Amino acid sequence: MANGHHSGIIAIWISLISNIILTVVKVAAGLLFSSPVLLADGVHNAGDILATIAALTSSMISNKPADRDHPYGHGKAEVVASAFVAVILALAALWIGGQAVQALFEPPGGGESWLALGAAVLSLLWKQALYVYTIRVGKAVNSKSVLATAYDHLADVYASLAAVIGIGIGLLGHRLDWEWAAYGDPIAGFIVSLLVLKLAYxxxxxxxxxxxEHTVSPEKLAHYENLLRTDMDVKRIDRVRAREHGHYIIVDIRVGIPNHYTIQQGHDISRKLKRLIMDYDPDVVEVMIHLNPWEADEPNSV
Known part of the structure; x- marks a missing residue:
């Protein structure tokens, strides 16, 4: 888990540095070539810097061990960062969409140039590479903050694609004398705003x-129950619950064992069941077990 956390931190640091560089490039290119779509994409990237800082901070906090004030650990810090990223994306989507609609009712600008197109293509390829990298790391280490950063990169891929399409259509329109092509930029921007808004949702x-405290998938709960049924000392399964706590899972089970067992036997069974579930699912870091008495003449429900 420590190695996985380290990989997640590296992925977020790479994302942060990349976002800073791309923000400077896009804003500078947008101002230099009077390209609204590049400028909007640069402002969007500036918001990504805040989101990435939040992800980095939360990822560091989430790896802190449990303490007296946080007995279940700090895993939900990553979830808070994920929610923050969703808010940043939603605001960016609304801003991009508003700018696009406004541009449709204004005289077309002249922000199309081959250098502006090159900047947009560079951003598209860079962000696509970052998305592929961070999504792989995020899934490998099951980090909500890294996954949120990856989806943030995906939103940037959409935005950069819109810039490429908008600027490309504008350049093609100039060459072929298509008046409508001047509005390709805002139309593409509006479509992208909808995609980013869906991603934020x-x-x-x-x-x-x-x-x-939403439960894990029914399939995963069923697997936990099947594992418990393999133990001959478990005579009844009363309840199995599990919830995600950031990048790890906490399981809560209640089972019935023969009522004549000693406390030591019950303790040994609890440790055995805990190890059984944790060996099956490495994402589980805590299994809370409550043992109930089972009468010998009671029907076996396992």
Whole structure:
């Protein structure tokens, strides 16, 4: 887990440095070539810097061990950062969409140039590479903050693609004398704003689910129950619950064992069941077990 956390930190640092460089490049190119779409993309990237800093901070906090005030650990710090990224993306989507709609009712600008197109293509390729890298790391270490950063890169891919399409259509329109091509930029920007807004909704919904103690998938719960059924000392399964706590899972089970067992036997069974589940699922860091008495004449429900 420590190695995975280190990989996640490196991925977020790379994302942060990349966002700073791309923000400077896009804003400078947008101002130099009077390109609204590049300028908007640069402002969006500036928001990404804040989101990445939040992800980096939360990733560091989430790896702190449990303490007296946080007995279940600090894993939800990553979820808070994920929710923050969702808010940043939603605001960026609304801003990009508003700018696009406003541009449709104004005289077309002249921000199309081959250098501006080159800056947009560079951003597109860079962000696509960052997305592929961070999504792989995020899934490998099950880090909500790294995954949120990856989806933030994906939103930037959409925005950069819009810039490439908008500037490209504008350049093609100048060459072929298409008057409507001057509005390719804002139309592409509006479509991208909808895609980014949908992405923000999905990230935000997942973050809220975890913060509200949403259970893990039914399939995973069924696997936990099947594991418990393999132990001959477990005569009844009363309850199996599990919830995500950031990048790890906490499991809560209640099972029935023969009522004549000693406290020592019950303790040994609890340790055995805990190890059984944690060996099966490396994302589980805590298994809370409550043992209930089972009468010998009671039907076996396992």
């Amino acid at each position: 999905n990230i935000g919904r997942e973050a809220v689910d975890i913060l509200m």
